[in-house]
Amino acid sequence: MTKHYGKSIFPAVAIGKIKVIENLPHQAIETHAENSEEQWQLLLEAKAETDRQLEELFEKTSKELGEELANIIDVQRLMLSDGDLNDSLEEMIKIDSLSAAEATKRAGKEFSEFFASLDDPYMKARSADVLDVTNRLLAQLLGQGGQTTLYDSTVIVADDLMPSQTLTLDRKKIAAFALRKGSASSHTAILAKSMSIPCLVQTDIPTSLGTESDGKDAIVDGEDAVVYIEPDEAVLSEMQKKIKRLEKERAGLEKMRGLETITKSGKKISLNANIGGVGDLPAVLSNDAEGIGLFRSEFLYLDRNNYPSEDELFEAYRKVTEAMDGKQVIIRTLDIGADKKADYLNLDDEENPALGLRGIRVCIENEAVFNTQLRAIYRASAYGNVAIMFPMITSVWEVKHCKEQAAKIKEQLKNEGVKTGEPELGIMIETPAAVMISKDLAKEVAFFSVGTNDLTQYTLAIDRQNSKIDRFYDPHHPAVLEMLRLIAKSAIENGIWAGICGELGADPKLTKSFIEMGYTELSVSPGYILGLRELIREMA
Numbered sequence: 001m002t003k004h005y006g007k008s009i010f011p012a013v014a015i016g017k018i019k020v021i022e023n024l025p026h027q028a029i030e031t032h033a034e035n036s037e038e039q040w041q042l043l044l045e046a047k048a049e050t051d052r053q054l055e056e057l058f059e060k061t062s063k064e065l066g067e068e069l070a071n072i073i074d075v076q077r078l079m080l081s082d083g084d085l086n087d088s089l090e091e092m093i094k095i096d097s098l099s100a101a102e103a104t105k106r107a108g109k110e111f112s113e114f115f116a117s118l119d120d121p122y123m124k125a126r127s128a129d130v131l132d133v134t135n136r137l138l139a140q141l142l143g144q145g146g147q148t149t150l151y152d153s154t155v156i157v158a159d160d161l162m163p164s165q166t167l168t169l170d171r172k173k174i175a176a177f178a179l180r181k182g183s184a185s186s187h188t189a190i191l192a193k194s195m196s197i198p199c200l201v202q203t204d205i206p207t208s209l210g211t212e213s214d215g216k217d218a219i220v221d222g223e224d225a226v227v228y229i230e231p232d233e234a235v236l237s238e239m240q241k242k243i244k245r246l247e248k249e250r251a252g253l254e255k256m257r258g259l260e261t262i263t264k265s266g267k268k269i270s271l272n273a274n275i276g277g278v279g280d281l282p283a284v285l286s287n288d289a290e291g292i293g294l295f296r297s298e299f300l301y302l303d304r305n306n307y308p309s310e311d312e313l314f315e316a317y318r319k320v321t322e323a324m325d326g327k328q329v330i331i332r333t334l335d336i337g338a339d340k341k342a343d344y345l346n347l348d349d350e351e352n353p354a355l356g357l358r359g360i361r362v363c364i365e366n367e368a369v370f371n372t373q374l375r376a377i378y379r380a381s382a383y384g385n386v387a388i389m390f391p392m393i394t395s396v397w398e399v400k401h402c403k404e405q406a407a408k409i410k411e412q413l414k415n416e417g418v419k420t421g422e423p424e425l426g427i428m429i430e431t432p433a434a435v436m437i438s439k440d441l442a443k444e445v446a447f448f449s450v451g452t453n454d455l456t457q458y459t460l461a462i463d464r465q466n467s468k469i470d471r472f473y474d475p476h477h478p479a480v481l482e483m484l485r486l487i488a489k490s491a492i493e494n495g496i497w498a499g500i501c502g503e504l505g506a507d508p509k510l511t512k513s514f515i516e517m518g519y520t521e522l523s524v525s526p527g528y529i530l531g532l533r534e535l536i537r538e539m540a
C-alpha cells in the first residue's frame with residue numbers, strides 16, 4: 001500500500017480501480033517514412049476522423065452540459081484546421097520526410113510551447129488546447145482514437161485533465177479524481193464539485209505511476225485529503241466504514257428535500273446555489289436549491305476568443321431563469337480581472353491585479369460591455385424572478401452609476417417594445433471600504449451578498465491565489481467576523497436583506513453565528529445545500 005496526500009476539493013470518499021490518463025500516448029513511433037504522400041494521406045484521414053469525433057462531442061456536450069462548455073470543443077476544431085499548424089505539418093511530412101505521427105507529435109509540442117511562452121493568461125491557457133487536439137490526432141494515427149474505457153468505478157489519476165478529456169469521459173463511471181496538479185478553480189475541480197465526488201488536487205502521487213498501474217485498487221478520501229493505492233485490509237475496512245457513514249448521512253439528508261429551511265424558533269433562511277453557467281443546473285435541481293444566489297457571469301466570457309453576444313448571454317440567463325421556475329436567480333455582472341482574464345478584453349498587465357481594473361471597475365470603464373449584459377439580464381427577467389448584483393463595490397457613487405445605467409437600459413428596452421421584469425438590484429460586499437460604508441450603501445440597494453473570498457483577501461492583505469501563504473488565509477479571523485457582523489447590522493437597520501455567497505457561507509461551524517448576526521440567505525455549491533438545511537432545521 002502507498003499513501004499520498006493532496007488538497008481536497010469535495011469531502012466524499014470513493015473506492016475504485018485506477019485509470020491513469022497520460023497527456024501523450026506512450027508508444028514507439030517511427031520517426032521517418034519513405035512515402036511522404038502516403039503519410040500525408042494518413043494525416044488527412046486522421047484529421048477528418050478527429051474532426052468528426054469532435055463534432056460529435058460538441059453536439060453531446062451542448063445538449064448535456066450547455067453551450068459554454070461545448071465552445072471549448074469548438075475552439076479545438078478551429079485549431080485542428082489552423083493554417084499555421086497545417087503548413088508546419090505539411091512541411092515536416094513532405095520536406096523533412098517525417099512520419100505523420102512524428103510530425104503531429106512535434107507540431108503539438110512546438111505550438112503548445114509557443115502558447116505557453118506567451119504572457120497573456122488566456123493565450124497561455126490555449127497551450128493545453130493545442131496539446132489536447134494534437135494528442136487526439138496522434139492517438140487517431142496510432143489506432144488509439146476511441147474513447148478511454150473506464151472501469152465501473154474508476155479513480156482517474158492524471159497530472160490534470162484537459163477540458164475535452166473531462167467532457168469525453170463517461171461520467172457515470174468516474175468515482176474520484178486524484179490529480180498531481182490542478183487547483184480549486186480548475187476545470188476538473190469544478191466538475192468534481194458539481195458531481196459531488198471526491199477530488200484531490202496537487203497530490204504527491206509520483207509521475208512514475210503510469211498506465212501499467214491501471215486496474216489497481218485505490219481509495220480517495222476527500223475528508224482527510226488522502227489517496228491510498230493498493231490499500232491494505234485495515235485501511236479498506238476503515239474506509240468502507242467511512243463510506244457507509246457518509247452514505248447514511250447522505251440518505252438521511254434525502255428527507256430534507258422539499259422541506260423549508262427554517263430554525264425551530266421560526267427563522268427562515270434561503271439556501272441558494274452558486275453557479276457558473278447552464279451546465280450546473282442538474283446539480284442545482286438535484287440538490288433542491290431554493291434559488292441561485294450567485295450566477296458568476298464571467299464564466300460566460302472565459303475560454304473563448306471574443307465577447308459573447310447579447311443573445312448568447314440572454315440565452316444562458318433565460319435557460320437558468322426558466323429552469324428555476326419562479327425561484328430567485330441573482331445574476332452577477334461580469335467580475336473579470338485579477339485571476340480571471342480573457343485575451344480579447346485587452347486588459348493591461350498590472351503590478352497588483354487584485355487591486356487593479358477588476359469587477360465593477362471593468363464595467364464602469366467599458367459602457368458597451370456593461371450595457372450588453374444589462375440588456376441580456378433585463379430581457380431574461382421577463383422569464384422569471386431575476387435579480388442583478390454588482391461586484392467589487394467600494395463607493396456609493398459606483399452604486400448610483402450602476403443603478404442609473406440599469407434604469408437607462410430598462411427604459412431603452414421598454415421603448416423597443418421588449419418585455420422585462422422588475423429585477424431587484426443588489427451589491428456584493430467584498431471590500432473593507434464597502435463594509436465601513438455599508439449603512440450608506442444599504443440605502444441604495446435591495447440586498448447585500450457578502451463575498452467572503454475577497455473580503456478575507458482584502459481584510460487580511462493576503463493573496464487568495466497564493467497557495468504558499470495558505471496558513472495566513474484565515475476566513476475565521478476575528479476581523480472578518482466583525483465585518484460580517486457590521487454588514488448584517490447595516491442591512492437590518494435599513495430594512496434590506498443580507499446573504500453570504502463566498503465559500504465561508506457553507507462552513508457549518510459558522511452557520512449558527514451567521515443566523516444570529518441576521519443573515520437570511522446563504523449561497524453555496526449545490527452539494528452543501530441539504531446538509532446545511534438539516535443543520536438549520538435542528539437549530540433553536
Ligand code: PEP
Pocket residue numbers: 294296335430450451452453454455501502503
Ligand atoms: C467572493 O469573493 O467571495 C465571491 C463570492 O466572489 P468570487 O469568488 O467570484 O470572487
Ligand code: MG
Pocket residue numbers: 391430451453454
Ligand atoms: Mg469576489
